[in-house]
Amino acid sequence: MTGGGSLARRQKLSSVMSGTVAAASGLTVLPLALVLGYIVVNGAVGLNLDLITHLPAPVGEAGGGMANAFLGTLVLVALASAIALPVGILTGIYLSEFGQNAFADTLRFLTDVLTGVPSIVIGIVAYTLVVIPMQSFSALAGGVALAIIMVPTVTRTTEEALKRVPPTIREAALALGLHHWKTILLVVVPAGLGGIVTGVMLGIARIAGETAPLLFTAFGSRFWPTGLTGPIAAVPLQIFQYAIAPYQDWHRQAWAAALLLMLLVLGLNLVVRLATRTGFQREQA
């Protein structure tokens, strides 16, 4: 590197760069403020109880709501969790307790790879695995897609939560004569439960907002779901479909639903953030 120049000039550069860097930080926070601001304002204005109590009105008519979408999101999240939690948590336990070998390393690596796969691609996979054999869009397909997205998050946070359990706890349990698996299930996992729960919450926050993988799995609907084997609406999906449509009232509903979705997602994130901070303090004491 080449430097030089008078000290005064170098100090000036240092000050200028400090200012620039601070400005850049402001720039990174600006979009957050803008997006949240508009969602809150536009969403609050258009919010009414009908949104969560009524079904969509016939196309072109104003009014109605998205009750089916809210129910749909609930169903899909529950379905995805039912699949992803056992797989993710157990894999996380395996990685944390038995994972000092090459197989485990490969597994970790692949889990990380899975996090990076675009969600639309995961949608395609769920399409080929579920929609094609079933010859129909379904809540099941949507749940499978969301589960695939959820698994890596849950796995990783479970592993990290369990790794943070002090070895002394494990040793104490083993010294008392507990078998390895019993130690894990009765002692280690409960100790790490806080971390696991926050991981689950993060996973839910993520999939609740996912749209792309649902486009051709759950597909969306304007009616109540007809069971797990038929198409089902979901809040982010509905927001997308309304936003790109030409109807003014649909836009209003989209903003209002966005506000509710935002509250859910950010709410979960904030809870997690606060929980991990107090948890950390407890561990240090």
Next chain:
Amino acid sequence: MITMYERLVQDVAPQIPAKTPAVDGSGLLVRNLSAYYGEFRAIQDISLDVQEHRVTALIGPSGCGKSTLIRCFNRLHEVARGARVEGQVRLQGIDLYGPGIDPVAVRRMVGMVFQRPNPFPTMSIFDNVAAGLRLNGLAGGSQLALTVESCLRQAALWDEVKDKLRQPAMALSGGQQQRLCIARALAVDPAVILMDEPCSALDPISTLRIEDLISELKQQLTIVIVTHNMQQAARVSDYTAFMMANESRAGEIVEFGATRTIFTNPSDSRTESYITGRFG
């Protein structure tokens, strides 16, 4: 009764020249120096005459503020958040903490070698030594190469690296890396070099080589060395300051004088207790 330490020291202590009056040369005149981390005072009211062209050692138990003290000499202490300094440190008559004095300029005049060798890992041996020169725009082109060579020679490293100057600095051994750091510090032509336990991470042979180096270097500049190793202080330094933390955990100078005196005939009982190993 002569203790083991006294015998050891008598055998290897360097010849102390007659006490010279404090001159405003490259010595550091420290007056009423206190350093704080926020509200906590780490060193209290330190006054000291660091003689130029001599090696001054700072010894004392862990946590007594030795490192804090020397970091005040090159204004590195204040870089930490909430840290501040009160008092004076004069170099060549100029108070380094005076108004209008840029700490960046101070740090060129007062260099530092750290406890663990820390060459810049992304740079070659040559680039490490040249870093300070390039940074400050002190030399370029062929002058740069000449200065780098000169500094490596002064650090007694030239013969070992002259054929591999472009190789990464991390390829060197621990002792070599530390000598590289010394060469790097020398490159900007400082008046004083501070050494914070420079050999504590090194093997005995590397340690002795660096001690020899220190004895040679003092002909050109002033050296202040913090050390835990009392034999090292006795071997290498001309003057020694013994520090201890007082009741409020602030470091103070208990005793300061010629090394030979400190080790054979200390005035303060605490000094004697420390050097005879009654506490550490």
Next chain:
Amino acid sequence: MSFGLLLLLLIAVMLVEMVNESAVSFSRFGLGFLTSSTWDPQQRVFGALPFIYGTVVSSLIGLAIAAPVGMAAAIFIVELAPPWLGNAVSALVELLAAIPSVLLGLWGIFVMVPFLRARVEQPIIERLPNVPFLAGPAYGVGLLAGCLILAVMVIPTIVAISRDVMAVVPKDQREAMLALGATRWEATTWAVLPYARSGILGAVVLGLGRALGETMAVTMVIGNRSEIPASLFQPAYTMASVIANEFTEATYELYISALIEIGLVLFLVTTALNAAARLLVWRTARAAR
């Protein structure tokens, strides 16, 4: 442990299924699929070039905006800001990452796009009428909107990882540079950044991977026209967007197969990038230890 195998199995299955389904399209068009720019479902001719172009260009430009801004923010957080401010900025940036893509898209359509059209594109077209890639008309939606929304989505990744790799640079590296007489900025650029450079590069590559796969927000603002745009202000299309928009309208096997083949390409590219990025970040973490 068996669930671990399930994961392995899943990824294998994913790959196999997608290759399978792409087979029809691949056998019809071969590798020319990637270089042909004719996408005509009516004529049953499919070429993915416009989408590849749209994806690559919007991601690269988005990254070109996000990387410097993100790195600068990371420098601010780690080196300059007092801890409370650094933590606050970090937390806010992470909240940005948590916003669902469709909500950013919603904001994009109704807030960013009109703004771009009226306050950015129109004035530029009027002031610089003869610059080819800034040619009008000003739609608002288009390549530029896509680039900007991608930049917003990628910044949190860059900030978070750069911040983490810079924070683990040993203190005495910075101090050694300061001790040679460096200014604050010089200590950062001569000591900290070089030390952390692998990790920062990893952050950028991860950001690129994220940008390539981003679907909803981009679909909502990029205009969705299957031709290579001649100007920054013209509508464009990305691989993820075409899949999102046309999958449910693909009524015959070749159409679906072509779309799945695009998905396969997307999968392979993002996976390769992610693997490379993880390696880079992992390497810096190792070096710091």
